[in-house]
Amino acid sequence: MxxxxxxxxxxxxxxxxxxxxxxxxxxxxxxxxxxxxxxxxxxxxxxxxxxxxxxxxxxxxxxxxxxxxxxxxxxxxxxxxxxxxxxxxxxxxxxxxxxxxxxxxxxxxxxxxxxxxxxxxxxxxxxxxxxxxxxxxxxxxxxxxxxxxxxxxxxxxxxxxxxxxxxxxxxxxxxxxxxxQNIAFHEVGRQAIMADPRWRGGDYPADEPPAAGLAVARMAAHITYLSEIGLTEKFGRKLQGREAKGFGFDADFQVESYLRHQGLSFVDRFDANSYLYITRAMDYxxxxxxxxxxxxxxxxxxxxxxxxxxxxxxxxxxxxxxxxxxxxxxxxxxxxxxxxxxxxxxxxxxxxxxxxxxxxxxxxxxxxx
Structure with missing residues (x-):
């Protein structure tokens, strides 16, 4: 058996x-x-x-x-x-x-x-x-x-x-x-989550999470997982799907588009409160x-x-x-x-x-x- x-x-x-x-x-x-x-x-x-x-x-x-x-x-x-x-x-x-x-x-x-x-x-x-x-x-x-x-x-x-x-x-x-420095980067992420109006003091419904705040937290953290030489080799200052700067606040640069994608894809698989708790455990x-x-x-x-x-x-x-x-x-x-x-x-x-x-x-x- x-x-x-x-x-x-x-x-x-x-x-x-x-x-x-x-x-x-x-x-x-x-x-x-x-x-x-x-x-x-x-x-x-x-x-x-x-x-x-x-x-x-x-x-x-x-x-x-x-x-x-x-x-x-x-x-x-x-x-x-x-x-x-x-x-x-x-x-x-x-x-x-x-x-x-x-x-x-x-x-x-x-x-x-x-x-x-x-x-x-x-x-x-x-x-x-x-x-x-x-x-x-x-x-x-x-x-x-x-x-x-x-x-x-x-x-x-x-x-x-x-x-x-x-x-x-x-x-x-x-x-x-x-x-x-480690604690400081985590605190930026936690504050991004808690500043999202949908966080609601942590009491948010599962189908309405503080996605915007969690995405920003992920973007900030993801930068720390990479290196300057790696970012330069992969992205440099290359533009994203355009031949000239847009003179606006869309993702002009490939690296911006990459980070936005990392943030958005992350919120589909992770809980915002769990992110708060685990980063706090790491900081302690x-x-x-x-x-x-x-x-x-x-x-x-x-x-x-x-x-x-x-x-x-x-x-x-x-x-x-x-x-x-x-x-x-x-x-x-x-x-x-x-x-x-x-x-x-x-x-x-x-x-x-x-x-x-x-x-x-x-x-x-x-x-x-």
């Missing part, structure tokens, strides 16, 4: 979950997917953690857009994370809007969407929710936790939160805490602060191996942030490897074709077999 816990489009009702902010969720819904087969010792599980606007569909078509899984370049047959060797788990994070508990889900106490009554969450809360899921799946120890960007924050938080439950962590294009993230103010203290209890990857054109989480983590790992006595890769694509490089990144991840994961 097939184990109903495993496969695509799975849901689990778990809990209770005590949150860093002091609230408790008695029931936690987790939407997730698994790929591959859990071995007899339950020792081949790899947890993949997604970024801010990602989801559990890491290697399967997205149900709303129909697009392929968001990390099929890294996950799949013959790839570094291969369901033929690994039991792959990817869960929608707490606070998101693709089936896991968040502001868009139903509050059992009222029968209505939580909206802004949902408690503020942290990255560590997301990790603890994943811990409940790992328990549910019968996994004591993860072979590896892998993530990029916000997923990398979770991958860092896992061995700090559950030091004896993960053997390896792969942290790509990430950071151990948000800087003032400071792994050193959680462990007495010293980053090395976060890693001293664990025996996990670490692999860090950064990209030279990533100005959102530049290489200096990865080096800071490596220094803390060295101080804690943790085995750590680190590489800076060259790419013109900025922060988004971790999601794009990167043979060098794949070789690094593949070698690291096989090295612990």
């Amino acid at each position: 097939t184990d109903q816990r495993f496969g695509l489009s799975r849901h689990a009702r778990l809990g209770p979950l005590r949150l860093d902010g002091g609230a408790t969720l008695d029931v936690v819904e987790i939407a997730y997917e698994t790929y591959g087969t859990l071995d007899a010792e339950a020792g081949n599980a790899v947890l993949i953690c997604h970024a801010l606007t990602g989801d559990q569909h890491v290697a399967s078509p997205h149900p709303r857009t129909g697009k392929p899984g968001w990390w099929t370049r890294l996950v799949g047959e013959g790839k570094p994370i291969d369901p033929a060797r690994h039991f792959v788990v990817c869960a929608n994070v707490l606070g998101s809007c693709m089936g896991s508990s968040g502001p868009a889900s139903t509050d059992p106490a009222t029968g209505r969407a939580y909206a802004m009554a949902f408690p503020v969450i942290t990255i560590r809360d997301m990790v603890r929710a994943q811990g409940l899921l790992v328990d549910h799946l019968g996994i004591r120890t993860l072979a590896a936790v892998v993530g990029g960007s916000m997923g990398g924050m979770q991958a860092l938080s896992w061995p700090a939160t559950f030091p004896d439950r993960v053997r390896a962590a792969v942290v790509i294009a990430s950071t151990a805490r948000h800087t003032a 993230f400071d792994l050193a602060e959680e462990h007495g103010g010293t980053l090395a203290a976060a890693f001293r209890p664990t025996a996990a191996r670490f692999c860090l990857v950064s990209f030279d054109s990533d100005w959102l989480y530049p290489t200096v942030e990865s080096r800071h983590i490596v220094h803390a790992l060295n101080a804690a006595g943790c085995p750590a490897s680190f590489v800076e890769l060259s790419s013109p694509y900025g922060h988004d490089a971790f999601l794009l074709e990167s043979p060098a990144m794949n070789r690094v991840v593949d070698g690291f994961l096989r090295g612990g077999a």
